[in-house]
Amino acid sequence: MSQKVIIPTPLRKFTSGQETVEVNADTIADVFTQLESQYPGIKARLCETTGELRRFINVYVDGEDIRFLNQLATGVGPNAEVSIVPAIAGG
């Protein structure tokens, strides 16, 4: 089984322009580790040096914001869709 990860425009330079990539992970932290091993340098854009998710990034698992779930420890099911979205709101 593998999960789809939707990559936002500013990060596609790490994934050779791919908008969607695949991983096989248990948690979001695990997703990030796998992304980093496939696309080196990407994790530093997502997380602070402390390991926390950067302020202006939102991560969703099947449409749910991980900040409402278990942060980086949020579990990722076998067919889950993970979406990384820069925080922009207001309208």
Added chain:
Amino acid sequence: MSYVTGLKCRECGTHYQLEPSAICEECFGPLEVSYDYESVRGVLTREAIEKRPKTLWRYRELLPLEGEPTVGLHTGCTPLVRADRLAKAIGLRELYIKNDAVCHPTLSFKDRVVAVALSKAREFGFKAVGCASTGNLANSVAANAAAAGFPAHILIPDNLEKTKVIGTQVYGAHLVPVRGNYDDVNRLCTEIAGRYPWAFVNVNLRPFYAEGSKTVGFEIAEQLGWQAPDAVVVPMAGGALITKIFKGFTEFAEIGLIPSAGTRFYGAQATGCNPISAAVKAGTRDIKPVKPSTIAKSLAIGNPADGYFAAGVISDTGGWSEDASDDEIVDSMKLLAQTEGIFAETAGGTTLAVARKLIAQGRIKSTDRVVIAITGNGLKTTEAVQLETIESIEPRLAAFEARLEKQQIAAAA
């Protein structure tokens, strides 16, 4: 003639070329338009402004277009209403209502940001536009896109007020209601904007769009006789407007149009969606997202990306924030209507309700010169105002007099 020098990240300061991009590639912070203020000073003078037509384009040197605007040519310069009856009712000496409930063409302050965004979309060569919206932006993009000849893709949560839905659909836009809240819609629009070459006014065009809100601040300062007020109370949804009114006053002071003022900024939210006011009251700028539940649907953004900056402006200027319950919101909508003849939407009721709390707390002083920002028209959220049904009368004078007596209204002599 443009005085724009480029885009700059508000978080880490990295500079970028002027392009339809809203996010810093280093830290994902929001990008903001930067200007050559030294060159603007001396060109954008009080005299120059006063000679120009009464639209927001009178401040064009501080707006991010290269050439002439093509959209929103009649937008802005809404009334600043001196509100003495309301002031008396709530314990203030000098109160003004900045009344964007009558902004042209769709009766909310969003017409300002859309005028700028769509004019810029034309400059960038986009062929279609779009937005994610809680209602007012949808109305404005739909209307302005129709007038400008752009196809428009407009995404909204599927639980918006009926008048806001009609007020978008009637212009012929491609309207897509989404089964979710605004935060879901915004996320989806970000994904769509990453795939289609459209100008999403509050996604890829966001830095340009946001500049339009400064004109609320510019106008307040000009209408007060080239000065900033002591206090301004602003509703907060995504949190951008309050930061842009602050930027407006700051820029005017920077180029010498107004004296540097110590205006205190106060933010208003609904208790049912109060992530920013909760942060302010807890003394932090870190926003914890919430799941919204409030009649103030235009303020129902549970994860406000500008919340961090809004909390910053409030804290840095010595202001504060409060939130109001659904009942308090409706009560204030009625108070504004009945003292000043202004029918504001739920966001307006929220702003007034919060102003009243801040006055009761002594944070806004009775001697302050105060401006309350009313951002949208009450006819768009009539569902929120439950008024009693009035029974009709027969078309006879006696019937009217009986009714008058029942109402115990003294007949005019």
